[in-house]
Amino acid sequence: MGRGWRPILVGAAVVAGTFGLAKAQVFEPEAPAGSAVTGGDIYRGEIVFERECASCHGPGAEGGGVGPRLVAAGLDAATVTAAVQQGRGVMPPGLVSGGDEADVVTYVVSLSTP
Amino acid sequence: MLLGDVSETYTDLVTTVFSSTIAAKAWLASAALVLVLVQITTAARIYGRLSFLPERDAAIAAVHRWSGRGAFLLTLPVFFHCVTILGFQTPDTRVAVHSLVGTFFYGAFAAKVLIVRDRSLPGWVLPTAGLTLASMLGVLWLTSSFWYFTTVRFGL
Numbered sequence: 001m002g003r004g005w006r007p008i009l010v011g012a013a014v015v016a017g018t019f020g021l022a023k024a025q026v027f028e029p030e031a032p033a034g035s036a037v038t039g040g041d042i043y044r045g046e047i048v049f050e051r052e053c054a055s056c057h058g059p060g061a062e063g064g065g066v067g068p069r070l071v072a073a074g075l076d077a078a079t080v081t082a083a084v085q086q087g088r089g090v091m092p093p094g095l096v097s098g099g100d101e102a103d104v105v106t107y108v109v110s111l112s113t114p
Numbered sequence: 115m116l117l118g119d120v121s122e123t124y125t126d127l128v129t130t131v132f133s134s135t136i137a138a139k140a141w142l143a144s145a146a147l148v149l150v151l152v153q154i155t156t157a158a159r160i161y162g163r164l165s166f167l168p169e170r171d172a173a174i175a176a177v178h179r180w181s182g183r184g185a186f187l188l189t190l191p192v193f194f195h196c197v198t199i200l201g202f203q204t205p206d207t208r209v210a211v212h213s214l215v216g217t218f219f220y221g222a223f224a225a226k227v228l229i230v231r232d233r234s235l236p237g238w239v240l241p242t243a244g245l246t247l248a249s250m251l252g253v254l255w256l257t258s259s260f261w262y263f264t265t266v267r268f269g270l
Contacts, residue, residue: 007224007225010224011222012221013221014221018216018220023202027199028198043199050266060134
């Protein structure tokens with residue numbers, strides 16, 4: 001086999017390794033226990049949060065003037081779920097629902113844990 | 115748990131500068147894309163195109179090399195999060211395309227690095243490999259950063 005194949009073989013090995021790592025998801029975070037809504041994905045929740053919630057709660061939930069800071073606020077899943085579904089203060093109810101709700105609750109609980 | 119802590123530590127680190135991990139990745143990938151555009155421009159000059167730049171100047175070659183190294187380094191934090199924390203996912207077309215191209219990206223990168231050092235290969239191989247790699251980064255950027263800036267938010 002000539003040297004010309006070396007880049008292809010090494011490249012293929014790197015692709016296989018990357019795919020194996022990606023399938024293993026070795027550092028995938030665990031969903032917080034006790035979620036009132038289950039099956040949420042933290043990463044997708046972050047996207048939903050930035051799109052739907054950050055205008056009031058600030059980017060990264062650091063506080064945005066209208067909504068309070070949620071980082072390290074010690075909120076549990078039941079509290080966050082209730083706020084999302086029923087609203088709180090000026091926050092209207094049902095801003096997100098379904099899968100987006102589960103995702104955003106999981107995300108908020110994860111960053112809310114001190 | 116140790117493995118869970120990696121994700122938290124990553125988030126803690128990137129949110130010292132950016133508002134969220136996704137924002138960090140979007141901007142790091144954008145910076146890498148800018149450097150890849152520098153790569154394409156300098157490579158075009160090295161191959162005798164773009165006459166407004168000095169021909170075969172040592173500085174052009176140095177800028178080409180260092181922009182490539184910089185682009186590679188900028189993609190590493192993105193790679194780490196995408197591969198080890200998010201993993202290969204196919205919930206919709208955008209994410210599926212991103213996952214698929216992302217899986218092949220570092221393989222193409224490794225091949226390109228070896229091709230650069232192998233002077234026995236035909237002349238068309240290196241520019242083809244370089245453009246393929248640049249195109250892959252373009253697709254990755256379009257299916258992540260561009261989507262984020264246009265669909266979610268444009269900010270740090």
